Amino acid sequence: MKAKLYQYWRSSASWRVRWALAIKRIEFETVVVNIVGGEQKADEHRARNPIGHVPALTIDGHTLAESVAIIEYLEDRTPTPALYPRDSYARTRVRQMVECVNSGMQPMQNLVVLGRLSSDGAVQKEWAKFFNERGLAAFERLIEESRKEFGPGRFAHGDSLTAADVFLVPQVYSARRFGADLAQFPRVLEVEKNALATEFATGALPDNQPGAPAPK
Numbered sequence: 001m002k003a004k005l006y007q008y009w010r011s012s013a014s015w016r017v018r019w020a021l022a023i024k025r026i027e028f029e030t031v032v033v034n035i036v037g038g039e040q041k042a043d044e045h046r047a048r049n050p051i052g053h054v055p056a057l058t059i060d061g062h063t064l065a066e067s068v069a070i071i072e073y074l075e076d077r078t079p080t081p082a083l084y085p086r087d088s089y090a091r092t093r094v095r096q097m098v099e100c101v102n103s104g105m106q107p108m109q110n111l112v113v114l115g116r117l118s119s120d121g122a123v124q125k126e127w128a129k130f131f132n133e134r135g136l137a138a139f140e141r142l143i144e145e146s147r148k149e150f151g152p153g154r155f156a157h158g159d160s161l162t163a164a165d166v167f168l169v170p171q172v173y174s175a176r177r178f179g180a181d182l183a184q185f186p187r188v189l190e191v192e193k194n195a196l197a198t199e200f201a202t203g204a205l206p207d208n209q210p211g212a213p214a215p216k
């Protein structure tokens with residue numbers, strides 16, 4: 001049976017998973033969960049992911065949630081092309097980059113977090129901008145350290161696309177949306193450009209997803 005991805009077009013965590021599926025050439029169909037309309041809180045979706053977040057993925061008879069866990073499952077199931085290095089130290093450094101986004105940045109801009117913070121859109125935007133700039137400053141340093149330790153490369157870690165890129169690119173899109181000053185992060189911008197030029201990147205873009213607003 002074809003995999004089913006429960007996702008929302010503008011969700012950065014959904015983007016990570018649909019991009020990883022495409023890279024690994026795993027066919028899937030999309031089921032839209034409109035998180036702006038609150039569909040993630042319905043019992044039907046909480047049965048897939050009790051915390052009420054997207055994405056969730058039904059694959060091989062299982063329903064999985066949390067993009068880091070899902071992508072690790074995909075990596076075990078379909079090892080090539082690999083999204084993590086084999087060497088355990090290099091792999092840990094890529095995981096550090098992944099967590100910089102997954103734990104250090106994205107949670108701070110979640111709808112539920114922004115809604116608890118304030119009902120004022122300007123206050124929410126300033127908060128999200130701060131945490132995106134803080135996290136990207138750290139990511140910029142992680143890229144620099146990776147270059148020093150492992151040698152130069154076009155991507156976040158080395159010369160092939162890894163999970164670090166799959167997490168970084170959607171986060172840069174969010175950071176831009178929240179008005180972050182990205183000129184401070186030249187390595188991040190260079191990696192974003194190179195990663196977006198790879199095969200399968202275009203198909204995973206938010207605007208190309210079911211449920212995205214039609215181009216004006």
Ligand SMILES: N[C@@H](CCC(=O)N[C@@H](CS)C(=O)NCC(=O)O)C(=O)O
Nearest residue numbers: 011012013053054066067110111112
């Ligand atoms: N760590 C989770 C994050 C999932 C997450 O926060 N998803 C957001 C969209 S990117 C969401 O569903 N937000 C709904 C809400 O805040 O109510 C993952 O990587 O899957």
